[in-house]
Amino acid sequence: xxxxxxxxxxxxxxxxxxxxxxxxxxxxxxxxxxxxxxxxxxxxxxxxxxxxxxxxxxxxxxxxxxxxxxxxxxxxxxxxxxxxxxxxxxxxxxxxxxxxxxxxxxxxxxxxxxxxxxxxxxxxxxxxxxxxxxxxxxxxxxxxxxxxxxxxxxxxxxxxxxxxxxxxxxxxxxxxxxxxxxxxxxxxxxxxxxxxxxxxxxxxxxxxxxxxxxxxxxxxxxxxxxxxxxxxxxxxxxxxxxxxxxxxxxxxxxxxxxxxxxxxxxxxxxxxxxxxxxxxxxxxxxxxxxxxxxxxxxxxxxxxxxxxxxxxxxxxxxxxxxxxxxxxxxxxxxxxxxxxxxxxxxxxxxxxxxxxxxxxxxxxxxxxxxxxxxxxxxx
Amino acid sequence: xxxxxxxxxxxxxxxxxxxxxxxxxxxxxxxxxxxxxxxxxxxxxxxxxxxxxxxxxxxxxxxxxxxxxxxxxxxxxxxxxxxxxxxxxxxxxxxxxxxxxxxxxxxxxxxxxxxxxxxxxxxxxxxxxxxxxxxxxxxxxxxxxxxxxxxxxxxxxxxxxxxxxxxxxxxxxxxxxxxxxxxxxxxxxxxxxxxxxxxxxxxxxxxxxxxxxxxxxxxxxxxxxxxxxxxxxxxxxxxxxxxxxxxxxxxxxxxxxxxxxxxxxxxxxxxxxxxxxxxxxxxxxxxxxxxxxxxxxxxxxxxxxxxxxxxxxxxxxxxxxxxxxxxxxxxxxxxxxxxxxxxxxxxxxxxxxxxxxxxxxxxxxxxxxxxxxxxxxxxxxxxxxxxxxxxxxxxxxxxxxxxxxxxxxxxxxxxxxxx
Numbered sequence: 001x002x003x004x005x006x007x008x009x010x011x012x013x014x015x016x017x018x019x020x021x022x023x024x025x026x027x028x029x030x031x032x033x034x035x036x037x038x039x040x041x042x043x044x045x046x047x048x049x050x051x052x053x054x055x056x057x058x059x060x061x062x063x064x065x066x067x068x069x070x071x072x073x074x075x076x077x078x079x080x081x082x083x084x085x086x087x088x089x090x091x092x093x094x095x096x097x098x099x100x101x102x103x104x105x106x107x108x109x110x111x112x113x114x115x116x117x118x119x120x121x122x123x124x125x126x127x128x129x130x131x132x133x134x135x136x137x138x139x140x141x142x143x144x145x146x147x148x149x150x151x152x153x154x155x156x157x158x159x160x161x162x163x164x165x166x167x168x169x170x171x172x173x174x175x176x177x178x179x180x181x182x183x184x185x186x187x188x189x190x191x192x193x194x195x196x197x198x199x200x201x202x203x204x205x206x207x208x209x210x211x212x213x214x215x216x217x218x219x220x221x222x223x224x225x226x227x228x229x230x231x232x233x234x235x236x237x238x239x240x241x242x243x244x245x246x247x248x249x250x251x252x253x254x255x256x257x258x259x260x261x262x263x264x265x266x267x268x269x270x271x272x273x274x275x276x277x278x279x280x281x282x283x284x285x286x287x288x289x290x291x292x293x294x295x296x297x298x299x300x301x302x303x304x305x306x307x308x309x310x311x312x313x314x315x316x317x318x319x320x321x322x323x324x325x326x327x328x329x330x331x332x333x334x335x336x337x338x339x340x341x342x343x344x345x346x347x348x349x350x351x352x353x354x355x356x357x358x359x360x361x362x363x364x365x366x367x368x369x370x371x372x373x374x375x376x377x378x379x
Numbered sequence: 380x381x382x383x384x385x386x387x388x389x390x391x392x393x394x395x396x397x398x399x400x401x402x403x404x405x406x407x408x409x410x411x412x413x414x415x416x417x418x419x420x421x422x423x424x425x426x427x428x429x430x431x432x433x434x435x436x437x438x439x440x441x442x443x444x445x446x447x448x449x450x451x452x453x454x455x456x457x458x459x460x461x462x463x464x465x466x467x468x469x470x471x472x473x474x475x476x477x478x479x480x481x482x483x484x485x486x487x488x489x490x491x492x493x494x495x496x497x498x499x500x501x502x503x504x505x506x507x508x509x510x511x512x513x514x515x516x517x518x519x520x521x522x523x524x525x526x527x528x529x530x531x532x533x534x535x536x537x538x539x540x541x542x543x544x545x546x547x548x549x550x551x552x553x554x555x556x557x558x559x560x561x562x563x564x565x566x567x568x569x570x571x572x573x574x575x576x577x578x579x580x581x582x583x584x585x586x587x588x589x590x591x592x593x594x595x596x597x598x599x600x601x602x603x604x605x606x607x608x609x610x611x612x613x614x615x616x617x618x619x620x621x622x623x624x625x626x627x628x629x630x631x632x633x634x635x636x637x638x639x640x641x642x643x644x645x646x647x648x649x650x651x652x653x654x655x656x657x658x659x660x661x662x663x664x665x666x667x668x669x670x671x672x673x674x675x676x677x678x679x680x681x682x683x684x685x686x687x688x689x690x691x692x693x694x695x696x697x698x699x700x701x702x703x704x705x706x707x708x709x710x711x712x713x714x715x716x717x718x719x720x721x722x723x724x725x726x727x728x729x730x731x732x733x734x735x736x737x738x739x740x741x742x743x744x745x746x747x748x749x750x751x752x753x754x755x756x757x758x759x760x761x762x763x764x765x766x767x768x769x770x771x772x773x774x775x776x777x778x779x780x781x782x783x784x785x786x787x788x789x790x791x792x793x794x795x796x797x798x
Contacts, residue, residue, distance in 0.1 A: 232615045232702040233576055243699065256708055261767075264759035293759070300765035300774045307776060315755060 064166050066122030071131045072104035073121045080104070087151050089138060105131060108157040123162050125172060132159055132176055136183065149187050156180045185280050250278070258285060263293040267317050271364060276372040279364075287326075287361050290316050294330050294343070301345030309334065309341040322362035329360060384434045392431035393441050400455065401447035409505035416458065416509050418465050419516045429466035432459055465517075504558040511545055511565045514538050519572065539569045539578070546582065556591055560601035567608040579612060603632045607644060614647050615702050622651045642667040650703040653679065653710055656791030671697055675707060682717030685748045712769060715760055717744060718780075719788045734772075734782040754778060 070077075077099060080086055084097050090105065092098040106123065123131065135152050139145075160180065163173055235243075242248055250273060257266040266289050270282050293316055297307050313323040324341060327334050333344040384392075396415065403411040418425065432438050438459050442452050515538055522532030542565055549559040563582050570578045586592055586605070594602070610625030626648040633640050649659055649672050658676050663669075674690035677683070691698065691707055698704040718736065721744055726733035738757045745752050752760075761780050764770040771783035 232617070232705050235699050235704065236702050237574055240696070256711075259705070259709060260711055261763045262756070262759060263763075264756045296759075296762040296766040297774075300762040300772070302773045302775055302781075305776045315759075 064117070064119060064122060066124045066127075066162060066166055067119045068106075068121060068123045069127060070101045070104070071123070071127070071134065072099075072101070072106045073123075075121065076106060077101070077104045080107075088147070089151055105135065105155045106158045106162070108154050108161060117165065122165055123159075125163070125166070125168055125170070128159050128162055129172065129176060132156065132179065135159075136179065139183075145187075145190055152183065153187070156183065182277065185277055247278075250274070254282065258289065261292060261296075263289045263296070264315060267315075267364070271317055271366045271369065274369075276369065276375075279369055279372070283361065283364075286364060290318070290326060290362075291330050294327060294332055297343060298332055298345055301343075303345045306335065306337060306342035306344045308337075308339070309343060312343065317365045318362045319365060325360070326362060384430050386435065389431035389434040390441070392428055393435060393438050394445070396428050397442065397445050397448040397455070400451065401445075404451070405447075412506040413509040416506055416513065418458070418461050418513050419520075425462060426466065429462045432463045433466065461517075504555060507545070507549075508558055508561045511542055511562050514541060515565050515569055518569075535569055535573055539566060539573070539575075542566050542569070543582075546585075550585060550589065550591065557596060557598070559592065560586065560597040560605055564601060564604040564608065567605075571608070571611075576612065576615070579608070583609060583612075599632060603629050610644075611647050611702075614651065614706065617706060619651050619654055622647070623655065626651065638667065642669065645669055646701060647703065650706040653713075654706060656713070675710065679710060679713055682714055682720055683748050684711060684714045684717070684745070684750050687711060687714050712764070712767070713791075715764055716769070716788060717741075717748075718761070718764075718770065720744075722782060722787065734784060734787065736780050736782065738778040738780065 068074075081097055081099055086096055086099050086104070090099045090103045092100050092103060135155055138148055138152060141148065159176070163176070238248075254266065254269060254274075257263075257269065267286065270279060270286070274282060293312075297312065301307055309320055309323050309327075313320040316323065318326070320341065324334055327343060334341055335344055336342070399411065400415055402408070403415065414420075414422070415425075435441075439452075439456055442455050442459075443449050448455060515535075518534040518538035521534040525532045525534070542562055546559060546562045546566065549555050549562060563586055566582055567579055570576055586594075597605075606625045607629040610622050610629060613619075613622040613625060626644055630641065630644045630648060633644065635641070645659075645663070645667055646669060649669065652659065653672075653675065658679060659672070661673060661676070664673050664676070671690075671694040674686055674693070678687035678690055687710060691704065695704065698707060718741060721736055721740060722733060725736065738754050738761065741757050741761070742752060742754055745757070758774065758778065761770070762774055765772055765774065765780075768789060770780075771785075771787050771789065773781045773783075775781060
């Protein structure tokens with residue numbers, strides 16, 4: 001029994017060699033997170049009930065229920081003490097070879113196979129919630145965000161792993177996922193180069209979460225980077241109720257402005273309507289859109305009539321000095337015309353390919369967003 | 380349908396079938412063999428056979444006793460079982476029978492596949508294709524049945540992996556490989572139905588890059604189906620030149636009598652053609668019942684942005700489900716060619732000044748179409764249009780766009796609007 005489930009959840013592509021076995025596995029490489037059970041209730045009204053777009057796993061195998069009462073299983077704790085494999089936050093009095101049950105947190109293990117897993121190594125949902133509370137509380141400590149972030153990133157991944165292994169889909173679990181996603185969004189905002197959760201993981205989270213579509217936005221805009229599936233394919237499967245939700249409609253509008261190159265509305269609507277979390281997700285694209293705006297103005301302008309930067313900076317919602325720097329970043333020329341700084345038009349076509357992440361980000365001038373950032377809700 | 384059949388008659392029916400089977404095999408008659416295996420076809424001869432099996436109950440004995448057919452017992456036993464189950468479904472709606480059916484077929488058709496591997500030439504290919512088809516159809520129906528009683532539908536997924544195995548059998552040197560495209564198309568249908576479209580990639584890669592496959596060698600019908608599905612995949616990837624090529628290929632090879640097929644192709648081809656500036660006539664839309672595109676086309680002709688957005692909203696579900704929504708959304712860029720109309724009107728009034736258009740005028744025109752945009756946004760849009768070469772001209776800081784005297788609105792000429 002555990003055998004079949006383990007095989008489904010491993011990273012391997014399994015070939016069904018024996019022709020007499022009656023359990024057939026599909027040929028896609030299975031990711032431990034994608035095969036978690038998705039609740040088959042009628043909470044989602046799908047667009048076409050006949051099409052049965054949702055993919056489900058057989059429900060006849062009983063779920064593993066963890067029994068480990070600590071944040072870290074006893075065996076792992078002893079092993080890591082021996083190997084001196086303890087993170088800074090796990091060390092008792094700074095001792096790299098000693099930890100305690102209140103400090104050690106289970107690590108994420110990439111090669112885990114549910115074949116050999118013991119219930120005593122897996123934490124039940126209540127323990128996982130306590131662990132998550134503990135981890136997110138660390139954010140309030142004085143440590144450098146970067147250092148804390150890596151630790152929390154890894155340990156929350158382990159929490160998700162435990163949730164998946166036990167096939168938990170309760171509201172409690174969903175709430176935990178939401179908090180973890182929030183953490184990722186905000187940490188991504190603060191540390192643009194930090195790792196982000198696997199796209200597939202996020203995708204599954206979205207399908208589960210009915211209400212908060214912040215993460216859906218995250219996915220929808222960053223999909224051009226996604227290797228697995230195109231946005232159109234994904235839209236086919238999103239339940240109707242979510243498609244029509246306020247957040248999703250906002251996301252789709254922003255996406256439309258982005259795809260059409262309507263830089264004015266993209267920036268304007270973000271500033272006026274995005275929640276802080278939504279803004280965090282959109283932020284990386286603002287530079288790209290601004291750069292596009294510059295190239296457009298540059299290309300379509302008249303060389304004897306340079307474009308005043310003041311007006312442009314209002315349009316792009318940035319400080320004029322920042323705009324000047326952005327012009328330089330984009331390889332465009334500015335000058336002064338007596339009244340103020342202006343952008344020269346040179347009909348450049350070669351450099352006109354704004355790439356994501358290529359340009360430094362300059363703050364969006366917005367009282368509203370500043371206020372929201374200060375009011376940032378508890379994780 | 381005879382509900383009652385005498386034992387003698389039943390025995391005769393069964394023996395008759397076995398004779399036909401062994402004859403088909405020994406004379407390498409692919410067509411006949413396929414007909415004998417088309418379980419879901421509900422042909423009258425198969426229905427009679429099913430009745431006979433139900434009457435006689437111990438058909439296996441007959442198989443074993445038959446000189447010619449006992450060697451094919453491995454194949455025949457499950458076929459009989461499958462046929463009986465299928466027939467029972469008609470009478471008793473028993474999901475159990477259906478549920479076991481695909482697994483039965485898969486378990487024991489593996490043996491058949493083994494046999495097939497040994498048969499020299501590819502004459503049994505047609506039969507194999509029928510089996511592939513039957514497996515998919517039966518799995519689909521079994522899943523429906525399962526879903527309706529609240530159980531997990533997983534048979535189609537299993538059918539998918541089984542057919543991958545079949546594909547493997549065919550993807551080797553030798554004349555059998557010609558059947559690989561048919562199985563590929565069955566796989567496409569399964570993956571599209573399940574929504575696991577990304578699984579198509581590996582099969583496509585095998586077909587398109589493996590040196591053993593020569594695309595032109597495949598039967599026309601299979602090529603046509605293949606191009607249709609791969610064309611649809613390209614729509615998702617917004618790869619318009621490829622989509623146009625593949626779907627047009629399918630369209631030109633489709634029999635004009637198969638209206639349903641043409642409609643399916645057009646459903647995906649039209650958005651792509653719209654994107655490259657080619658508009659279908661209303662006659663076409665009416666003929667193939669694609670009226671959801673009518674307002675889209677009208678909006679493009681009029682330059683009416685509001686109508687376009689409304690048309691998209693009206694059929695939002697349909698467009699989202701078929702995956703063309705985002706393609707259609709991008710047509711907004713073309714609709715801004717409303718500016719061209721303004722240009723034409725101005726030309727009539729004063730040809731000398733026609734190429735200078737005040738942005739305010741565009742704002743007003745948009746207001747007539749109930750679109751509320753300020754001058755900044757119009758300026759933004761105009762500069763995007765110029766940047767993407769949909770319009771040729773210069774934007775002055777005095778909020779006027781001066782169109783190029785020559786060809787200010789270049790034809791798209793089959794080239795997609797660059798993103």
